[in-house]
Amino acid sequence: MANGTEHTVKAFDDDIVELRGLISEMGGRAEAAIADAMQALVRHDLAAAETVVEEDKRIDELEGQIERLAVRIIALRAPMADDLREVVAALKIASVIERIGDYAKNIAKRTAQIGGPHKIDALAMLPAMAAIAAEMVHDVLDAFAARDWQLALRVSERDRAVDDFYNSIFRTLVTFMMENPATIGQAAHLLFVAKNLERIGDHATNVAEMVYFAAKGTYMAERDRGEDAIGTEA
Amino acid sequence: MANGTEHTVKAFDDDIVELRGLISEMGGRAEAAIADAMQALVRHDLAAAETVVEEDKRIDELEGQIERLAVRIIALRAPMADDLREVVAALKIASVIERIGDYAKNIAKRTAQIGGPHKIDALAMLPAMAAIAAEMVHDVLDAFAARDWQLALRVSERDRAVDDFYNSIFRTLVTFMMENPATIGQAAHLLFVAKNLERIGDHATNVAEMVYFAAKGTYMAERDRGEDAIGTEA
Numbered sequence: 001m002a003n004g005t006e007h008t009v010k011a012f013d014d015d016i017v018e019l020r021g022l023i024s025e026m027g028g029r030a031e032a033a034i035a036d037a038m039q040a041l042v043r044h045d046l047a048a049a050e051t052v053v054e055e056d057k058r059i060d061e062l063e064g065q066i067e068r069l070a071v072r073i074i075a076l077r078a079p080m081a082d083d084l085r086e087v088v089a090a091l092k093i094a095s096v097i098e099r100i101g102d103y104a105k106n107i108a109k110r111t112a113q114i115g116g117p118h119k120i121d122a123l124a125m126l127p128a129m130a131a132i133a134a135e136m137v138h139d140v141l142d143a144f145a146a147r148d149w150q151l152a153l154r155v156s157e158r159d160r161a162v163d164d165f166y167n168s169i170f171r172t173l174v175t176f177m178m179e180n181p182a183t184i185g186q187a188a189h190l191l192f193v194a195k196n197l198e199r200i201g202d203h204a205t206n207v208a209e210m211v212y213f214a215a216k217g218t219y220m221a222e223r224d225r226g227e228d229a230i231g232t233e234a
Numbered sequence: 235m236a237n238g239t240e241h242t243v244k245a246f247d248d249d250i251v252e253l254r255g256l257i258s259e260m261g262g263r264a265e266a267a268i269a270d271a272m273q274a275l276v277r278h279d280l281a282a283a284e285t286v287v288e289e290d291k292r293i294d295e296l297e298g299q300i301e302r303l304a305v306r307i308i309a310l311r312a313p314m315a316d317d318l319r320e321v322v323a324a325l326k327i328a329s330v331i332e333r334i335g336d337y338a339k340n341i342a343k344r345t346a347q348i349g350g351p352h353k354i355d356a357l358a359m360l361p362a363m364a365a366i367a368a369e370m371v372h373d374v375l376d377a378f379a380a381r382d383w384q385l386a387l388r389v390s391e392r393d394r395a396v397d398d399f400y401n402s403i404f405r406t407l408v409t410f411m412m413e414n415p416a417t418i419g420q421a422a423h424l425l426f427v428a429k430n431l432e433r434i435g436d437h438a439t440n441v442a443e444m445v446y447f448a449a450k451g452t453y454m455a456e457r458d459r460g461e462d463a464i465g466t467e468a
Contacts (some may be wrong), residue, residue: 071322088305091322092306095329108460113464174419181412188408188465191422192429228340230347231422 012077018091019069021147026062027141028054028099030133033104034200040154041111041193042123048094052108059101066094091209096203099197100137103196110189119186122172129165132158133197136204143208148217152208156220162201163229169194170231199227246311253303253324254379254440260296261375263289265368267338268434272364275345275427276357286342293335297309300328324442330437334371337430344423354421356406360428364390367431370438372382377442383449386442390454396435397463403428404465432463 033052040048070091073079081088136155143151170191177187212220241340272280304325307313313321370389377385404425411421447453 012424034376067322071318074308075314075318080309084305084309088301093324094328102462106464109462110466137241139310168421174422177411177418177422178415181415184411184418188411189406190424190427191425192465195426195429228336228343230343231426 001141004178008077012073012079012083015077016083016086019066019073019087020027022062022066022069023090023093023097024141026059026066026094026101026146027137029059029062030097030100030104032135033059033101034107034130034134034197037047037104037107038127039110040108041114042127044111044114044116044226046112049108049111053105054106063094063098066090085214089214092210093141093207094187096207097137100191100200103200107193107196110193114186120173120183120190121176122169122187122190122194124173125165125169126190126197129162129169129194132162133200134206136208137168137203138163140204141213143211147211147215149212152211152215153220155208156205156212159201161204162198162222164222166194166198166229167231171233195231202228241309243449246307246313249303249307249311250320251391252318253300253307253321256296256300256303256323257327257331258375258379260293260300260328260335261371262318263293263296264331264334264338265291265371267335268341268364268368268371268431271345272340274342275348277455278345278350280346283345284306287339289337290335294332297328297332299346299437300324319448323378323448326444327375327441330441332373334434334437337434339377341427341430344427348420354374354407354417354424355410356421356424356428357395357404359399359403360424360431362402363396363428363431366396366399367434370396370435370442373443374438374445377445379443381406381449383446386445387454389442390439390446395436395440396432396459398465400428401465429465 006207033055036048036055039045040052070087073087074084136158139151140155142148143155160220173187173191173194177184180187209220267289270282270289271286273279274286304321307321308318311317370392373385374389376382377389407421407428408424411418414421443454
């Protein structure tokens with residue numbers, strides 16, 4: 001009997017290790033997609049942009065794999081309490097990473113729309129904003145793996161910097177558009193790029209909240225974290 | 235023994251009825267939020283916009299309730315195969331509806347930013363676009379409740395109309411901005427409103443794909459459904 005239980009526990013642990021490995025791979029790919037999409041955009045590299053779009057399929061496939069594995073774990077191992085919550089959390093995190101991958105893909109797709117060399121002021125701010133967003137994704141998955149609520153808290157705090165970038169880029173772009181009406185089409189796409197990065201920060205923050213809650217059993221403080229910023233007018 | 239099984243089946247069915255009821259309530263609220271947000275925006279009604287923002291909290295709470303109920307069903311009833319898939323589908327659909335509610339909230343929040351009476355051409359197209367998106371949300375939840383793959387297919391087909399609206403509004407807004415640089419700040423917010431509606435259509439389509447797959451066991455045809463549209467330049 002003790003042996004049987006041990007066997008079951010071992011099988012469950014193996015499954016969880018596999019599940020975490022898949023989430024870690026998925027997160028690594030999403031993080032890389034953000035950086036690659038931004039580089040493609042800044043360098044106007046259409047081939048690199050196409051690669052990001054193609055590679056997003058692998059991120060989607062990983063979500064499918066995680067879902068199937070989670071359902072199998074639940075069906076075969078019938079995990080209880082904390083174990084079940086971990087499996088459900090993995091499902092939710094996979095769905096958030098899938099969305100982050102979509103945002104990166106969307107940025108890549110705009111490379112062709114934005115077109116050739118451009119001197120739009122706000123463009124210079126985007127890579128720095130993308131770097132913070134990608135780092136948040138990286139760190140929040142580390143926090144999840146290590147159940148590190150302090151790291152999760154630090155990730156959520158960085159969302160303020162991403163929102164500040166967003167508001168600043170929004171204002172810069174609106175001003176730029178007013179002064180250069182001919183570039184409005186290009187600049188409009190950059191508005192969406194900034195928005196996508198802002199949403200990536202929100203999603204990383206949402207995962208941070210989950211990690212925090214799982215570890216501490218209480219919610220992060222009141223202020224609106226992971227909230228869609230509106231952008232303020234110039 | 236037969237009695238025990240019957241009892242379990244009955245308890246599971248009761249749980250599923252409750253789960254579906256919560257999803258239906260959540261969907262109805264999200265659908266209403268889209269219409270209410272659009273009306274608040276068009277009429278520049280700040281109080282109505284505030285109500286949409288407030289009511290979104292209830293949608294978020296419902297997602298939490300659905301998650302807790304789903305986890306309880308899995309833990310207590312240990313559903314197998316199709317039943318387990320239904321519970322997992324409910325979890326996923328709740329997360330999609332939560333996002334749809336967020337898009338409606340985001341539209342409402344822009345009411346204040348867009349400001350007083352405005353005569354931006356594209357504004358006239360937005361309510362019609364919002365009506366289609368809200369109807370897609372309505373119908374896809376009916377399709378889920380009735381496991382009606384044909385209705386799900388019709389929902390996904392309507393996504394093309396939403397994408398066409400989006401591309402048309404994008405072009406109209408960019409042109410308008412070029413001709414009226416003073417309105418660029420307002421018009422930029424309307425770009426995001428159109429984008430939010432386009433995303434609502436995508437999410438309804440994603441649910442339609444889930445319903446279709448659950449009923450037919452095969453995926454909907456090849457063309458990219460539920461895909462983020464980029465918008466083309468004027």
